[in-house]
Amino acid sequence: MKKLLIANRGEIACRIMRTAKKMGITTVAVYSEADKSSLHVGLADDAIYIGPSPATQSYLNQKRLLDAIKLSGADAVHPGYGFLSENAEFSELMEKNNINFVGPSADSVRKMGDKIQAKKIAQSAGVNVIPGYIGAIRNEKEALNIASKIGYPIMIKAAAGGGGKGIRIVRSKEEMQQAFSSTRNEAKNNFSDARTFIEKFIENPRHIEIQVLADKHGHYVCLGERECSIQRHHQKVIEEAPSAFLDEKMRKKMYDQSIALAKAVDYFSVGTVEYIVDKNRNFYFLEMNTRLQVEHPVTELITGIDLVEQMIRVARGEKLSFKQKDVVLSGWALESRIYAEDPACGFLPSTGRIATYKEPISSAGVRVDTGIYEGGEVSMFYDAMISKLCTHATNRDYAIHLMNEALEQYVIRGISHNISFLQAIINSKRFLSADISTNFIDEEYKDGFAGAVLSDEESVVILCAAVYISMTDIKRSMSINGQVRFASKSMGTRWVVQMNNRNYPVAVRGIDDGYKISFENRRFYITSRWLLGSKLFQCVINGKDYSLQIEYLHGALNLTYRGSKVKVALFTPRAGELTKYMKKSSGNEAQSDLVANISGMIVDVKCKAGDNIIKGQPLVVLEAMKMENVLLSQVDGKVIGVNAVKGQTCSSGDILIEIESADNINRL
CATH class of the missing domain: 3.30.700.30 (Glycoprotein, Type 4 Pilin)
Known part of the structure; x- marks a missing residue:
């Protein structure tokens, strides 16, 4: 492997390049129109333009990527995470063209990428699975029938899903229509596969995953676990390794089942077997991610093993240089995902130019993985992540202390971000005592986030x-x-x-x-x-x-x-x-018109001129940064104008729906 093309962008592309350069491998970046001035382009030894900004015309366009590989002379490709990282057809395309794919085989990707088939394989391999309906749902009517048999609450999930996208929790039949429609749309837009399935939703679970590493010679090891229970809308926010909930006996059981599943699909490279764990320490297979995980740095920090390096070595056909007994979990690591979003406005994504960007003061135990820089832009076309801030210390309390200091020193201006929200979480009593579940954010911030409560x-x-x-x-x-x-x-x-x-x-x-x-x-x-x-x-x-x-x-x-x-x-x-x-604003004045808080594409318009509407009623569905956002009316009133057009893009600040509030109507 002499020249490696990274079929990705942003933070993960930069991360892969660092290890490749350390190993003496020449790197090639690819970029879209929106990314022509991105950090990963400047870090690479070579960079090739692959198309317009929408991912479907660039990072998801296999023909253009193949053309870039041939043009660059690269003999290997690393997919990173997201985009084509779990696309079996892309892996096969690489194989047909004698390009070394830094990842598992197409067969493993296909089997684990289809969540329905993955559950069947897991069940056959003796892995605990969640009760549910293992099959594709044809329509909303069928979804309602299945849900009534399983019993609410249930989860609708994309069959080809991953990364927290294409998932909806449904607690009643009234919620089914919007949930089923949004899940199918996200599944189609993110994975080019609209199939969905249903499984029982387990209340207050923990989300714990096992990192697996295997070579092409039949050697398997597990590199500890990661606790990923702090989530919002199934998107991980804070991760840590190890988990405060596991003991050695439970860890051994999870290791055994994870390796059994990996062996069942002849897996090699890095992979992650994800589980949900109930309060009684019963664990159930959720999915297997056949790629490098976003949260892989915390595993690297507690094991001292470079996972990207191991992926490259496995792709080159090398045997693992260590065995399970050699893997030692040292200390505690945390990862906070810094997102371009506004917690005070329902976590809507934030786009635009980064006016100020100052990372925390460099010190032992602090790591920042990023793909942006001061003066750069956060685009509406891609994921909202700015960076991953990680800390590593001898124990959990000190890792939290280091994270607190690092977040306090992280200066980002020009766009909204979630640093205050992250600070509030890690300083909460429940987090400090490790009393967490995937419902943590919903329970602690039922009415949204408006800032932490100040202590004396x-x-x-x-x-x-x-x-x-x-x-x-x-x-x-x-x-x-x-x-x-x-x-x-x-x-x-x-x-x-x-x-x-x-x-x-x-x-x-x-x-x-x-x-x-x-x-x-x-x-x-x-x-x-x-x-x-x-x-x-x-x-x-x-x-x-x-x-x-x-x-x-x-x-x-x-x-x-x-x-x-x-x-x-x-x-x-x-x-x-x-x-x-002096006159003070009450802060309670409601905006009558529905205004776009983000730039994005209008997926659906749910009202027309003349409609009477109520506060909280869905009016527009807007897609931005690969996620659907349902915009709700802030007032009771009447629609007097509709400026939103399905299929068109809008900018932050655009008036989408003109509304005359009920208060104004009553005064008249």
Whole structure:
């Protein structure tokens, strides 16, 4: 293997290139119109254009990929994950053209890629399977009949699915129509296969997966497990290895069943056998992913084994250089998926240019896998992931501590992201105690995410930071050419910190490199080397280190700490008193018209002019970043105009449906 073409993009393409270069292998990138300035293109030794931005015309176009392979002279191809990584026809195409496919055989991919057939094979191999209907569902009527026999809740799943796409939980017959339609559409758009099947939904399960590695000579090993229970809409958000729920006895049973399944399909390369586990530690086969997983870094961190390197070595026909007894799980690793999405707006994807991008300060135990850079763009055409932030430490508590510090230092501006949401999760009592399940997010954030609830300590940290930042700004405004125009004492010592429209009186006195702040009969000493204008504020308060994110507003600041974003401002006591007379927004004003919060393609329009609608009613289905998003009416009212057209694209901010609210109608 001399030249490797990576048939993928973004973060995973960059990740594969790093290992290939380490092994002395020349790398080739492919790119679409949207990715012509992407990071993976610049990192490769060679790069070839393969078509327009939509994935179906570029990264999923097998002919164009084959042409690129021939043009580049590559003798091997790595599919990464997603796109064609689990496409048996693509694997066969590579074989027919004497191209080394860095992955399993087409036969293994085909057998495990069809979730219906995979369950049958697993059952025959002695693997525990979930109760359900093992067969393709023809239509909604049949789905209703099967669901009534199995009993709600059930899951409708894409037969060729993976990556959390093409899955819907249905709790009643009333939910079936939309769920069945959306599952089929996502299955067709993501996997070119609209078949679906139904299985019983197990309440409050954990999602635990076993990493399998096998060569072409019949040698199999398992590389520990990963806990992937923190999910939103079946998309993994935070992963860790190992799992706090497993003991050695259970791990051995899962190892045995995973290898039995791999042997049943003559598997080689890396693969992941996924299970759901109930509260009684009963585990059931979910699926086998015949590719490199997104969350593979946590396995690499606790085993010290480069999985991409092993994939390449297996593809070259080498035997595994170690046995099961040689695999040692060392320490604890966490992975947080940084997504371009807005948690405060129902996690809608966010697209656009990245104005600021600063990764956490490099340190031992912190790893960032990314495919973006400052000034780059997040496109509407692909997955919303920005990066994977990983930490590794001797134990779970310290790995969480490192993750906290890294998230606090991660600065991203220009697009919305989920860092605050991740911080809120890892600081929650349930997560800290490992009391988790796949329902964790739904249970902890039933009404959506609007920021973490501030503890007393966190409120004080934000208050002290607000004082330091604001006083630094005031000092600058009082100086000319670096010379302070007035004595420090002329600034006064009495101030009011306003946090979320509530006033907190403080006394402030200058000390070396900072301030002594008196608040509610407590004293806090804050020092920092922060420079005015920086978006990351790092400080020491009473001997403890803290990091906060800063967004500058007119006359105020937004400070974010541990998942909470707080609007703050510093006033003199008199100005603080007068703020109560200023008009404040209630924050409850509803937007009548339905506005696109993201750019994407309109898949369906569920209303017409003249329709009377109610709050929460589905009006438009919008596809963006390979996911369908159902946009709901925010008010009761009447549709007076429909601007959304099925099959057309829209931009964020476009008015899709014009609505006259019921309140306006009643006033008239």
